Amino acid sequence: MAYDLEEQEKIDALKAWWDRYGTFGMVLVLAVVLAFGGWRGWQWYASHQAGQAMGYYEALESAAGQSGDDAVARIKAASSALRSDYASSGYAARGVLVAAWALQQRNDLDGAREQLEWLVRDKSAPALQAVARLRLAGVLLAQKQYDPALAQLQGTAPDGFVGLYADRRGDVLAAQGHVQQAVEAWKEALKALGADPAAQIVQLKIDALNGA
Numbered sequence: 001m002a003y004d005l006e007e008q009e010k011i012d013a014l015k016a017w018w019d020r021y022g023t024f025g026m027v028l029v030l031a032v033v034l035a036f037g038g039w040r041g042w043q044w045y046a047s048h049q050a051g052q053a054m055g056y057y058e059a060l061e062s063a064a065g066q067s068g069d070d071a072v073a074r075i076k077a078a079s080s081a082l083r084s085d086y087a088s089s090g091y092a093a094r095g096v097l098v099a100a101w102a103l104q105q106r107n108d109l110d111g112a113r114e115q116l117e118w119l120v121r122d123k124s125a126p127a128l129q130a131v132a133r134l135r136l137a138g139v140l141l142a143q144k145q146y147d148p149a150l151a152q153l154q155g156t157a158p159d160g161f162v163g164l165y166a167d168r169r170g171d172v173l174a175a176q177g178h179v180q181q182a183v184e185a186w187k188e189a190l191k192a193l194g195a196d197p198a199a200q201i202v203q204l205k206i207d208a209l210n211g212a
Contacts, residue, residue, distance in 0.1 A: 053086035057095045064102035072106060075099050083118060093125035097132070104139060113139045120152070130158040137168050146176050163192030167202050179209060 060078035063071045079099040082092040100115035116139060119125070119132035133152045140149035149172045157165040170185035186206050193199040 053082060053089035053091040056081050056086065057091040057098075060095050060098055064098050072103070072108065072111075075102050076111065079115060087122065088124045090125070093119055093122060093128045097128065097135075100132075100135060100139075104142075109139055109143050113143070130161050134161065134164055134168060137172065141168075141172050141175060144175070146172055163189045163194075163196065163198070163202075166192060167198070170202075170205065174205070174209060183209060 056078045060075055060082070063074035063078065066074075076099070079095055082089070082095045086092050096115045096119045100112040100119075103109075103111040103115065113136065116132045116136040120129055120136060122129070137149040137152040140146075140152065150169065153165045153169045153172070166185050166189035170182045170189060173185055174182035183206055186202050189202045190199050190206075193202065
């Protein structure tokens with residue numbers, strides 16, 4: 001097939017471009033294809049991990065609503081799987097709170113404490129660490145571990161927890177027999193709680209302690 005001069009020039013220019021940039025262009029296209037494939041693969045993996053984590057979380061919730069030693073074993077097993085394999089999924093932190101509550105309701109304070117201590121150390125869910133510290137202080141109080149309980153409540157309380165932390169601190173101080181310090185902590189709680197219904201319970205504690 002014959003080409004006129006203009007067409008031949010275009011062909012020659014295309015050949016020259018290919019000789020110069022063709023290999024780079026193929027590498028670039030291949031890199032884009034691999035990157036896209038990797039991104040789709042990561043999406044699948046993340047979705048798969050989230051689905052697995054949700055399955056363990058739902059199993060934990062189901063076991064928490066049941067009774068018996070078998071339910072306790074399933075609670076601990078599901079929580080252990082979430083913490084070891086899906087710690088960053090978001091389900092792990094929530095699952096730990098469910099597990100700790102369920103174990104505390106069954107008077108397994110050591111089990112509840114172990115769950116909450118993990119969440120307090122975990123850095124992937126800072127929003128739930130404040131809840132974990134408050135509840136861990138409650139478990140330690142029930143175990144008469146007063147100084148460790150107070151240690152969970154020291155420092156600046158997170159936003160929204162000032163009143164709750166002060167209230168729990170009053171509980172611990174009262175259990176230690178530090179009446180005046182307990183009243184001061186509860187008064188701090190009243191101030192922070194304002195019109196919150198929980199303030200009524202705190203006032204009852206103050207009245208009961210002052211009337212004792």
